Amino acid sequence: MHRPFLEQPEYRDGHRRQDGAAGLIGHRSRFPSIVGRRCDSATGSLRIVGAEYTAWNSGRTSRSGRSTSARSSVPGIGPSGWQTPLVDSRVELGVIAVFAGLLVGAVLFVPFVALSYRRRGRLSLGRLALFVAALVYFWALWAYTLLPLPDPQTLVCAGTNTDPLAFVDDLWGAWSNIGSPTAFLRDTAVLQLALNVLLFVPLGFFVRALGGRGILVAIAAGFATSLFVELAQLTGMWGAYDCAYRVFDVDDLLTNTVGAALGSLLALVVPRGLSDPSADVDPGAPRPVTVPRRLLAMLCDWLGYTLTTFAVAVAVRAYLIYLADDRATAVEGPVSTIIGGSVTLAVWLLVILTTGRSPGDHVVRLRYVGGSMPVAVSRLLRFLAGIGGYGLLDLLPEEWSILVTIFAGVAVVTALFTRNGRGLPGVLNRQELVDSRALPQPAVEVDSTTRT
Structure with missing residues (x-):
């Protein structure tokens, strides 16, 4: 799964690195095959990951409490000017998702209205808002997990993690080396886990709120969608690239599926009239002409x-x-x-x-x-x-x-x-x-x- 400046830069030479000069964390690596085919000669780090490492590490303090600003003296690692390109790229992806969702919404609007009148006897603003939100989320999911596509000339092959529940070791290692609850919650391993769960919460929510399906369907949809994304990344967008351009992580299948299940439970608070097409008395009954x-x-x-x-x-x-x-x-x-x-x-x-x-x-x-x-x-x-x-x-x-x-x-x-x-x-x-x-x-x- 795509994890911008939260995880990939930490792994080099088969080990998870601490911030600053604190050394290596003493638990097993999640990504033993993360080493790419080409490295940057000035820094020794993966070329395509180095910029993200700069973004994530700049201005951050190490787990031992020491500042990482000393990295600015190393060529290719300094913090100058990283914020704008990274933030802009994520804002652009969000804008793409919104416009794509609205465009598809315009195309599907008439069929959606017709279906609403046939199944529910009317169109409600709440259900229309759910429909538009689902379309925007759909495009945001693909944009943030599969885009932007890398330049084939500078592509560094990503690694894989096929060890289920390896994130447990990461969390334990982070806690052992940090100790402070506040710092632990800010650790990249924790943030990655939380974001992978949150990313699929809307999917489970919309499965129940719009589709009227229960938690089992939400779990199946979450797993299938996550598997599709992971395989697309592993196969280099189904063969468009020579190798994987993002890390394939079996743990993401678990965390994404958990997120979809939580979203389905969250949708239980949605009024029944929005989530259940059969909640109306009779879709064939006449309605006021307004x-x-x-x-x-x-x-x-x-x-x-x-x-x-x-x-x-x-x-x-x-x-x-x-x-x-x-x-x-x-x-x-x-x-x-x-x-x-x-x-x-x-x-x-x-x-x-x-x-x-x-x-x-x-x-x-x-x-x-x-x-x-x-x-x-x-x-x-x-x-x-x-x-x-x-x-x-x-x-x-x-x-x-x-x-x-x-x-x-x-x-x-x-x-x-x-x-x-x-x-x-x-x-x-x-x-x-x-x-x-x-x-x-x-x-x-x-x-x-x-x-x-």
Whole structure:
């Protein structure tokens, strides 16, 4: 498992080293094979680990109480300027995780809302927040365990630890050489163990809070995820590198799995309504039609239109570049965007003409009813007063883009200030907006002879 400046630099020549000049700790090494293939001639330490050792050791006191600042006189070990690159790299990984989570969240938002309405009858803000947090955690887990990838030209092969429970010896050795509880809690072996446990606590938490699964599933998920990460590191990202670029540690399988189990227990405090889809009385029961629900339908339509248009445009552009060998048209012209938007609008029009509801309406289970216009006309107006009008204006040349903004503004304002959020389609069609689950079932025809 990846352990930035907490563990790897301590191991050299098959031994765990103390800070300063206190010598070697008298317990067995966790990583007897940590020695890399190339070493830095100036320091005698592993080249790729030396910078992390500088970061971890700079400004720290030894277990004997002596300062380690004397190391600044050794070439390649001094503390100057290490903080910013290391901190920045971890901040960058965090930013990558957040943006990747939000991007994937946007792609999966519509399916998540649809699933919530089918399984729970509604969408709650609490469950939506859990969903977004889980996506950010997912990317953070991979970013902090597998990134950044090293330069193959300067790669130093990492070692392995296949001795289960070797961390017990590390903890005992740290306590024996420190003695002070406060200093013991700050020791790298203790911090590494705690961080490896904490890293997988969210995994077990989300397994129960979002998936509704118990501790056994959380343990299995934690072990499987940890094993995947460890094998990716051991195999050099599945053969992308000639050897392991981070330490494979069998103890991480245990500590990560323990973290997932603790997270599952922690999720027991989550209200049942957030973690158990069956907590609602009846997902098929009608719900009140509100303005936020209508706005949610509009958001689903817009997201679906935007993502589908983008996907089709990318496919068209790839065809023009790689199959039609027409890079100029693909890069400079609006052909791909026009085709993408047109295909998406055709799909939305087909859905509305055949069902009377947009995909967004289907997702949140809404329907327009009433009105005196013919069905075909009212459904066409439903398309033009919704995402259809937005999309058609969006296909106009760029100098007309202000019309798209005006149309979107009018659509949102009318949804905010009309009854039940029926918005522009309801106003033009003189229709009301209802929960599709509240519609009466088709009447059964009765034989005329039974009528009185």
